[in-house]
Amino acid sequence: MTRQAPAAPRRLDFATELTRWEYAAAPETTRVEIAPRYGHFIGGEFAAPAGGGGHFASINPATEQPLCEVAQGSDADVDAAVRAARDALPAWAGLPAKERAKYIYRIARRIQERARELAVLETMDGGKPIRESRDVDIPLAAAHFFYHAGWADKLEFAFPGTRTAGTPVPPVRPVGVCGQIIPWNFPLLMAAWKLAPALACGNTCVLKPAETTPLTALRLAEICVEVGLPRGVVNVVTGDGRTGAAIVNHPGIDKIAFTGSTEVGKKIAAAVAGTGKRLTLELGGKSPNIIFEDASIDQAVEGIVEGIYFNQGHVCCAGSRLFVQESVLEEVVEKLRIRMASLRVGDPLDKNTDVGAINSKQQLATIRRYVEAGVAEGARLHEVNGHPLPDRGYWCRPSFFTGVQPSHVIAREEIFGPVLAVMSFRTPEEAITRANNTPYGLAAGVWTDKGSKIFEIARRLKAGVVWLNTYNKFDPASPFGGFKESGFGREGGLQGLRGYVRI
Amino acid sequence: MPERLNVTKTYKLFIGGAFPRTESGRSMKVAAADGPVVAHLCRASRKDLRDAVEAARAAHVKWAAATAYLRAQVLYRLAEMMEGKRRELEGAVAIGGGIEGEVARAIDRVVHYAGWADKYPQALGCANPVAGPYHNFTVPEPVGVVGVVCPDDAPLLGLVSLVAPVVCAGNACVVLASERSPVAACVLAEAIATSDMPGGVVNILTGLREELIPHFASHRGIDAIHAAGVGEEHRRVLELGAAENLKRVKVWVPEPDWFDDGACESPWCIEPFVEFKTIWHPSGS
Structure with missing residues (x-):
């Protein structure tokens, strides 16, 4: 140690060799099982891809090693998923709201119970520090399902005074089948942001995780099976931008929710122009x-x-x-x-x-x-x-x-x-x-x-x-979403429900 | 030959609180239901639209920053001016084969939205119970400049029903009046000009949809679109153009019954033209 001159400001200077703090390695040791190959999750079952999409590798960006192979969703896969979601819609939307809520609460619970496994998987698939996936991504994903579960039987209080022409009492109705396309930066959390409000409002979903980070969304599909969620309410189709385009352009989709770049968001807005599909976009920023x-x-x-x-x-x-x-x-x-x-x-x-x-x-x-x-x-x-x-x-x-x-x-x-x-x-x-x-x-x-x-x-x-x-x-x-070219619609909070209901 | 020749009026555009002629020098004829020409109006051009957007952009900032109480009073004042011009508005509405009671209902609708100016943030915004030591709340703010494309049915009531929710929230707008029955919009412009509404908050153009809708869609100074009574193709054009700068778009499909207060008077008619801003601040230390 060198003694500092009395007049010098006292501080720890991490920038010099002399005072740098070294840490011993502290690796997370929880082991997670990863299958060599995954299919899509359609109609409540994991299915091999149809329509010739094939498979591609999901890479661990910290090692450059492949973790497993996942399916490249084809038009046929997307079509099967949309049909499964369409078939599931009447029963799910017609379920007593309290029952719908309980399924979503169960999903929140299972995420909490499998939290460490999900955190490790998230970190391996996407490269984010385990401290963040463990302390931020996964707990927030569980919290999102928990928060929205409670809205399922309270929607009339979220949209007071609404009604459709000719009816005295406000029916808050789901939009229908939602195509949800999410990015790779917060994979499970973005899946939660999309699915939780959609399910609470009585919609059914076709979710496409990003091609570099599909693994936690597929685990979430497993959780849907574990909690007994009715078949087809949540479908997961993996793949790249071509799979996303197939979802956007599918005529059986009622609403698109997209999180990603402004460039792609504008293309999606143009693609759905005049189709009557609803759209919410959470896009880029330079904050x-x-x-x-x-x-x-x-x-x-x-x-x-x-x-x-x-x-x-x-x-x-x-x-x-x-x-x-x-x-x-x-x-x-x-x-x-x-x-x-x-x-x-x-x-x-x-x-x-x-x-x-x-x-x-x-x-x-x-x-x-x-x-x-x-x-x-x-x-x-x-x-x-x-x-x-x-x-x-x-x-x-x-x-x-x-x-x-x-x-x-x-x-x-x-x-x-x-x-x-x-x-x-x-x-x-x-x-x-x-x-x-x-x-x-x-x-x-x-x-x-x-x-x-x-x-x-x-x-x-x-x-x-x-x-x-x-x-x-x-x-x-707390609602999240942008002004101007950062998109429209909100996710989370009271205002986030608006994108998933017809009033 | 009549004893006295009537002084017929040429209706002009309403931009930035003034009544300019179209820069294009073009005019349109409006005929009564039974045939004779009753008025000449300006046929607005793309350049007129650009001028109107410029005026709206300039006016929007002050209008949005005005107190909600003031905006409420200005809108109520507009209702007063409309009541004073009621006979003239009724005559204008009648030209297109108007509906009984349309003017009275339009005035009442303005009064309704005058009242929302200082209430909609309470209906649409909220405090959020986040899991942490933060004060967190969400407030709606006006989106900016809204392009309004009006229906032909109920040319005055339809226009007022599209404009009032937009303006009460602090937005400015550029309005394309009904193509078939535009005179009522021109008379309304005179009511607006003599109310306390700052120039540029409401700008009214008369012209052809086919010509102007593509420019409404693509103009980057327009932040949102509010339309009703447009066909499928015009809706597609509006939404496609909107994708270029991610305008917010609300097209009423199907067109509502404008006399249905339940459908046309609600904060949910204001909501498409606000942005929700969520503010976090630590609390407790």
Whole structure:
């Protein structure tokens, strides 16, 4: 140990070799069984794919090793799933609402009981740190089913005063067969966001998990069997974008719910134009995180880290544009640099890991392209984390850019990785204008200890979720979804039910 | 030859609180049910639509920021002005073979939505019991500028039923009046101009659907579409264009009975034109 001079600020500097904290490896040891090959889940049974779709491998992004093979859903598979959902609809929608609720409660319970297995599987299939899948993804997925189960027999109170022409009493009816297409960043949680409200409102579903992360959705299908959910109420068809397109274009689908990129969301909106299909879209973002000089800076730095490095930055609402008031820019950047040096990047199954593997080779290439573009456009790249990375797997060190201009591609486009664009501002007015200067409007963060200011800024930000003095918090009771080109419709909470009922 | 020649009126567009002619210099004739031409109107162009959207965008910000109490009073004032112009509105509605009682019902509908301005956030928003030390609540906010395409049946009541829920929430709008019976919309514009409604909050165009609907659909300054009485093809065009910038679209299919208060008077008619904003703040420390 070296003795510090009395005048120097006292702090732990994780960035130097001298004081770096080393951890012993702490791998999660729970073993999960993975079959060599999975089919689709249609009409209550696991079935081999029909129509010549074949199989493809699901890769563990931390090792680049295949975990198993899953089916590539063909038009015939999708058609079979839609027919199963259609057949199941009258009985499910007609079930006493209390009974419907009990099935959904049971699903929540089974997720809780199988939580560790699901967490490990999620981490192996998608690369996210076990700490996050164990503490965030899986508990929230269970909570989503639990929350929505209770709505099943209370829908008339969610939509008071509604009625259809000629009827005195409000029948809140399901939309019908829902095609639900979900992304790879929160696989089981997104399945829960889609299925739980749909089932509570009496709909039946055809769910397509992302091609890189199908395993927990297939486990959820097993849970549907375990709880005795009537056949065909939930169907899972695996596959890539072609399978998604088959769902979108199937005439037997009444509603599409999609979470993914804005680019694909617009294509889906165009595809369903004029068909009468209902649509909700939860799309991309380039969310601003605004730090004022009167914020609690240490807390704000934690919020910045939580905002952009959570789940490797594979978060649609990631706080990827950081706006720092000029007077505290230097302090924030310095503290961020110190904090980032302590992030542990590596084996996602290690309980100490903060940043896991990038979900796929393709996504890693995308992130690298953006980092190169940032450098090429003249922004300054800071990659302060020097921990050695594993030899195999898809890895990306968390980083941030300073000297970013609003016109830079890294300040405008969604990177979907652990890359932050840091910019400064002088006045609240400027912060608001620049924060809103984007076609997206999913989320925003604001950090200040001034109460009236924070609510005024919150009011003026064009974003569906505004986190004040916090970031990346989620709850089944709290609606989530975007303004503008971040999509429409909400998921979760009272407002999230609206996409799954006819009133 | 008559003793005195009537001074017939040429109806103009209503944009930003003013009554400009169409920049295209085109006009349309409106004939009474029994034949004779009773009025000339502007046939709006794409450029007129762009001007109207610009006016609406400028007006929307202040209108959305106005207190809900003020918006309620302005809408109520509009009902007062409509009552004063009731005979003229009835005459205008009659040109297209109007329905008995349409004007009175339209006035009452404006009064209904005047009342929602300072209540709909309470009906549609809520506090959320999240599992953690956070204050969490959801509030509806106006989506912005709404393109309104009006039905031919009940040309005044249909228009009012589409516009009032949009405007009471703090949105601005650009309205395409009924193509078959547009005169009532022009008279309504005069009522709006003499109410306390800020210029640009409601803009009214007269013209042809076939020409203007594609531009409503594709204009990026329009955030949402509210339409009724459009055919299947126009609905498809609206939804396809909307996909380009993810406009929110509400097309009434089938067209409701505009005299049915149950169907046309509800916060669920406002809901398609709001964005839900959910705000989190830590509490407890």
